[in-house]
Amino acid sequence: MNIKNIADNTYLLSVDIDNILFEGLWEMPNGVALNSYIIKGEKTAIIDGVCGWDGIPENLYVLLDELDIDPLSIEYLIINHMEPDHSGWIEDFRKINSNFKIICSEKGKDLLEAFYGNTQEVQCVKDGDTIDLGKGHILTFAEIPNVHWPDTIATLDTSTGVLFTCDAFGAFGKNGKIKFGEELTKKQMIEFDKEAVRYYSNIVAAFSMQTLRAIDKCEKLPVKMIAPGHGLLWNNPETIINLYKDYANYQKGPARREITIIWGSMYGMTEKAVNHIITVLEEDDEDFKYNIHRVPEDSWGTVLASAWVSTGIILAMPTYEYKMFPPMAAVLDELGRKKVQGRKAFRLGSYGWSGGAQKELDEIMDRHRMNWEFIEPVEFKGSPREEDIQLIGDRVKLLVKQVKEAII
Ligand SMILES: Cc1cc2nc3c(=O)[nH]c(=O)nc-3n(C[C@H](O)[C@H](O)[C@H](O)COP(=O)(O)O)c2cc1C
Ligand SMILES: [Fe+2]
Numbered sequence: 577m578n579i580k581n582i583a584d585n586t587y588l589l590s591v592d593i594d595n596i597l598f599e600g601l602w603e604m605p606n607g608v609a610l611n612s613y614i615i616k617g618e619k620t621a622i623i624d625g626v627c628g629w630d631g632i633p634e635n636l637y638v639l640l641d642e643l644d645i646d647p648l649s650i651e652y653l654i655i656n657h658m659e660p661d662h663s664g665w666i667e668d669f670r671k672i673n674s675n676f677k678i679i680c681s682e683k684g685k686d687l688l689e690a691f692y693g694n695t696q697e698v699q700c701v702k703d704g705d706t707i708d709l710g711k712g713h714i715l716t717f718a719e720i721p722n723v724h725w726p727d728t729i730a731t732l733d734t735s736t737g738v739l740f741t742c743d744a745f746g747a748f749g750k751n752g753k754i755k756f757g758e759e760l761t762k763k764q765m766i767e768f769d770k771e772a773v774r775y776y777s778n779i780v781a782a783f784s785m786q787t788l789r790a791i792d793k794c795e796k797l798p799v800k801m802i803a804p805g806h807g808l809l810w811n812n813p814e815t816i817i818n819l820y821k822d823y824a825n826y827q828k829g830p831a832r833r834e835i836t837i838i839w840g841s842m843y844g845m846t847e848k849a850v851n852h853i854i855t856v857l858e859e860d861d862e863d864f865k866y867n868i869h870r871v872p873e874d875s876w877g878t879v880l881a882s883a884w885v886s887t888g889i890i891l892a893m894p895t896y897e898y899k900m901f902p903p904m905a906a907v908l909d910e911l912g913r914k915k916v917q918g919r920k921a922f923r924l925g926s927y928g929w930s931g932g933a934q935k936e937l938d939e940i941m942d943r944h945r946m947n948w949e950f951i952e953p954v955e956f957k958g959s960p961r962e963e964d965i966q967l968i969g970d971r972v973k974l975l976v977k978q979v980k981e982a983i984i
């Protein structure tokens with residue numbers, strides 16, 4: 577738990593958590609920071625809200641105590657986004673303070689009612705509305721719908737230039753002692769990028785078009801600092817804005833100079849071909865990265881994070897009951913839902929008597945309009961023969977060439 581004075585009368589309250597699946601679904605090997613903010617004008621406002629994952633705001637009370645803030649003095653709860661990771665503490669807070677006003681969007685109000693059967697006074701805000709907290713802290717709001725839910729707004733303190741963006745510009749990974757992105761070393765920045773990509777691809781990816789619209793809107797505001805609900809803050813907004821632009825643009829491809837191999841195998845037949853693919857990719861002496869994930873061993877979130885930044889995808893799986901090896905179908909379906917589109921791709925795999933994996937692959941691609949450009953697949957009966965291995969190697973080299981050509 578941590579408190580930091582980030583601007584005039586403005587405090588970050590942050591808690592690092594791990595050992596949970598975000599949204600009950602996404603693994604976070606390096607945890608996540610939940611950030612909340614206090615602005616003390618003549619009136620005190622809290623933005624979002626730090627709590628444990630269970631909605632019990634014990635952490636928040638401890639942090640308020642450390643800051644010498646009486647919870648009863650909080651007059652405004654600004655809920656930029658009503659997802660329970662930011663609002664789950666309201667019910668509990670109501671037990672000790674019944675005299676506060678909730679600020680949210682119109683859609684947020686509807687969700688507030690649905691989740692918590694609200695009894696508090698609510699003020700719905702729209703683009704450009706203002707609230708004066710006193711001592712110069714005039715807040716204004718920008719609607720940034722679907723980053724990540726339809727209700728989302730961002731809050732700007734016009735006196736300090738701090739933009740509170742909730743899920744937008746967030747990242748996974750614990751904050752620890754570091755609070756600002758500018759404090760990261762080059763090496764730590766590489767790690768941050770990995771955590772941010774994991775967060776973006778798992779949580780925000782499906783709304784990449786809306787994210788680009790939100791970025792456009794935020795860029796027009798006089799922002800001096802970005803303060804998200806998860807992850808590090810940024811003194812130089814441009815750094816995280818540019819990263820987020822890249823992430824959002826990866827949706828339609830091309831992405832980075834990377835290939836992701838996703839593979840599964842029951843008895844090692846397909847695996848033999850995968851081993852050859854690794855040899856081929858290792859021989860590529862240029863600065864070219866590949867990621868490899870076996871399903872079902874690697875989680876959806878991990879595969880998705882790699883696929884999101886990869887321009888090329890290799891899929892290797894056998895046929896299973898006239899369809900595709902099931903965990904591969906599940907992962908691909910998830911990539912489709914997150915709109916991983918416009919990839920250069922190649923599929924291969926083993927079958928016993930009928931085949932059928934390809935048919936299901938085509939169905940998934942069509943269903944989600946994924947628009948992947950496939951090199952002709954290589955299927956082999958049982959164990960791959962020397963000529964199959966040769967052909968697979970050639971097609972992987974062709975894929976590498978296509979990926980390199982796609983990114984100038
Ligand atoms: C449960 C099961 C279901 C299978 N269903 C099919 C099938 O419908 N059509 C087919 O051509 N082969 C089918 N096969 C055969 C596999 O595709 C074949 O054994 C292949 O070589 C497995 O490759 P792997 O060792 O990489 O998993 C099935 C195998 C298993 C174990
Ligand atoms: Fe969210």
Ligand SMILES: [Fe+2]
Binds near residue numbers: 742743806
């Ligand atoms: Fe969130």
